[in-house]
Every structure is written in C-alpha cells, then in structure tokens.
Amino acid sequence: MATKITKAVIPAAGLGTRFLPATKAMPKEMLPVVDKPAIQYVVEEAVAAGLTDVLMITGRNKNALENHFDRMTELESTLQQKGDTDRLSKVEFSNDLADMHYVRQGDPRGLGHAVLRAKMHVGHEPFAVLLGDDLIDDRDVLLSRMLEEQEGRNATIIALMEVDPAQSHMYGIATVEPTDDPDVVHITGLVEKPAQGTALSNLAIIGRYVLRPEIFEVLERTDPGKGGEIQLTDALQEMAENDIAGGVYGVVFRGRRYDTGDRLDYIKAIVQLAVERDDLGPDLRPWLQQFSATLD
Numbered sequence: 309m310a311t312k313i314t315k316a317v318i319p320a321a322g323l324g325t326r327f328l329p330a331t332k333a334m335p336k337e338m339l340p341v342v343d344k345p346a347i348q349y350v351v352e353e354a355v356a357a358g359l360t361d362v363l364m365i366t367g368r369n370k371n372a373l374e375n376h377f378d379r380m381t382e383l384e385s386t387l388q389q390k391g392d393t394d395r396l397s398k399v400e401f402s403n404d405l406a407d408m409h410y411v412r413q414g415d416p417r418g419l420g421h422a423v424l425r426a427k428m429h430v431g432h433e434p435f436a437v438l439l440g441d442d443l444i445d446d447r448d449v450l451l452s453r454m455l456e457e458q459e460g461r462n463a464t465i466i467a468l469m470e471v472d473p474a475q476s477h478m479y480g481i482a483t484v485e486p487t488d489d490p491d492v493v494h495i496t497g498l499v500e501k502p503a504q505g506t507a508l509s510n511l512a513i514i515g516r517y518v519l520r521p522e523i524f525e526v527l528e529r530t531d532p533g534k535g536g537e538i539q540l541t542d543a544l545q546e547m548a549e550n551d552i553a554g555g556v557y558g559v560v561f562r563g564r565r566y567d568t569g570d571r572l573d574y575i576k577a578i579v580q581l582a583v584e585r586d587d588l589g590p591d592l593r594p595w596l597q598q599f600s601a602t603l604d
C-alpha cells in the first residue's frame with residue numbers, strides 16, 4: 309500500500325566518538341559497510357519505502373555526505389573513458405537516488421535536537437526518521453509496515469526489537485501493552501538507556517521512527533537528559549505518557565538488523581553482509597571457516 313508520507317529525515321551530525329580517529333574528519337555515516345557507506349543503505353531503504361524527499365541533518369564534516377549524493381564529473385568521465393561501465397553505474401547510482409536536502413545542526417546537542425532541525429523542512433505532516441547506525445536487511449519489511457501503521461492509527465510509530473536483557477542499558481527501552489495485532493504494541497513508557505538491571509522490558513528502540521509533527525513542539529520543551537543531550541526518547545516518552553497526538557505505538561521487528569554503531573558490531577555487520585554477497589561470499593566463506601579453525 310502506498311502511503312502519503314514522502315519525507316525522510318536522516319540525522320548524521322553526531323560526533324561518532326566510538327570510531328575515532330576514523331571519524332575525525334568524516335561522519336561515521338560514511339564508514340563503508342562492505343563497499344557502500346552506511347548512509348547509502350539508509351537512503352536506499354527510505355526510497356524503497358516511497359520516501360524520495362530526504363533531509364539529512366549534517367554536522368562539521370558534511371562535505372563527504374553531500375559529495376556522495378552528487379555528481380563526481382571527473383571520476384565519472386575517467387571511468388567512461390576506460391569503458392568501466394560496471395563501476396560507472398555504481399558511482400552514478402547514488403547521484404539521483406533521492407531528492408536530497410541538507411541542514412546543519414551546529415552543535416551536536418543530541419538526537420532530539422537534530423530532529424528539531426527538520427521542523428521547517430517537514431512542515432505539518434508526518435515524516436520518517438532513519439538512523440545510519442541500524443541497517444535493516446532489504447529482504448525484510450519494516451519501514452513500509454510502519455508507514456502503513458501511521459496512516460491507519462494516525463499516531464506516532466517507532467520500531468522495536470527484542471534484545472538480550474544484558475544489553476538493555478545500551479538502548480531506549482519501551483514498556484508496552486498488547487494490541488490485537490501481534491506485531492504492534494501500545495507504548496505506555498520509554499526510558500533512554502536505563503541503568504543496568506533496571507529495564508522494565510527487553511523491547512528496545514531501533515533507529516526507525518514515523519513521527520507526527522507535534523513532536524517538534526514537544527522537543528522544543530524537552531530538557532537535556534542522558535549525557536546532557538536532548539533525547540528523542542524523552543520527547544516520545546512525554547507523547548506516550550500523555551497520549552499526545554494519538555499516543556505512541558511500536559512495530560516489533562523480527563527480521564535481520566545490522567548494528568553498525570560500535571566497532572565490534574560494525575565488524576560483525578560487514579562479515580554477515582559480505583558472506584551473503586554473490587561476488588564475495590564464495591571466497592570469503594571457506595576462508596572464514598579456515599580462519600575460525602585457527603582460533604581456540
């Protein structure tokens with residue numbers, strides 16, 4: 309089902325401190341996952357769900373992001389002259405993927421603050437937010453399901469995933485009650501990164517949201533929370549608690565998600581994706597088996 313929502317917001321202004329020094333002069337969203345920057349997977353996902361108007365929230369090192377989604381005339385004509393059409397099409401693919409827009413965040417004062425920078429562009433309509441830390445396998449459906457739920461319920465919809473309780477202190481955690489749909493829950497409370505052992509459930513927020521424009525008013529009055537940052541989770545908690553603009557629902561995702569937010573998970577994501585690729589998998593798989601046999 310095609311929905312009326314057309315805008316996606318991709319915050320990419322964080323400092324990426326967990327990846328320093330790689331992220332000293334480059335946003336972490338540009339780190340390659342196999343041979344594509346993480347941000348391109350996310351833009352492709354938005355476009356596949358019908359969201360062709362993409363607003364990127366950029367920080368200090370925005371040039372690499374803008375350049376990636378723009379023409380590279382010199383590179384393109386060199387590949388053309390060489391007759392390397394395969395690589396040329398890879399380079400050209402990201403040029404016209406979406407209608408790209410950019411806005412600066414200035415100081416990275418948190419994810420909530422980054423989303424607030426989208427207010428002018430979004431206007432008074434629902435929109436999606438996608439984070440480059442979470443890659444969703446394109447064989448599994450998530451965003452289009454969330455867009456349909458948003459239209460059906462006219463509420464705020466966030467993506468949730470069951471996580472190991474030992475990891476719940478690293479996520480925003482939701483308290484929920486069931487709905488008549490086994491994949492959808494009504495959210496009664498949200499806590500950003502609860503102290504270890506205090507999480508009230510194992511349902512964690514993953515980086516996909518379909519928000520209503522009322523989020524902007526709530527974010528404007530949201531004080532800095534965890535880490536001194538304006539947290540999107542805190543604004544969503546207020547919307548859930550006070551049932552603002554239809555309240556908050558979660559779509560529980562049971563598909564394949566690759567976490568690229570920290571170094572270990574990033575390495576795992578690359579290996580997982582590469583073994584499944586036709587061009588790399590057949591050589592990588594036996595090498596991995598041999599290599600793992602040398603470990604004890």
Ligand code: UTP
Nearest residue numbers: 319320321322323324325326416417418419422
């Ligand atoms: P993270 O907290 O994972 O990103 O934010 P970070 O702060 O860059 O990472 P570390 O912890 O220092 O390594 C989740 C998403 O929100 C964006 C980030 O770019 C990332 O995509 N973000 C975060 C902003 O755009 N602005 C901010 O102020 C904070």
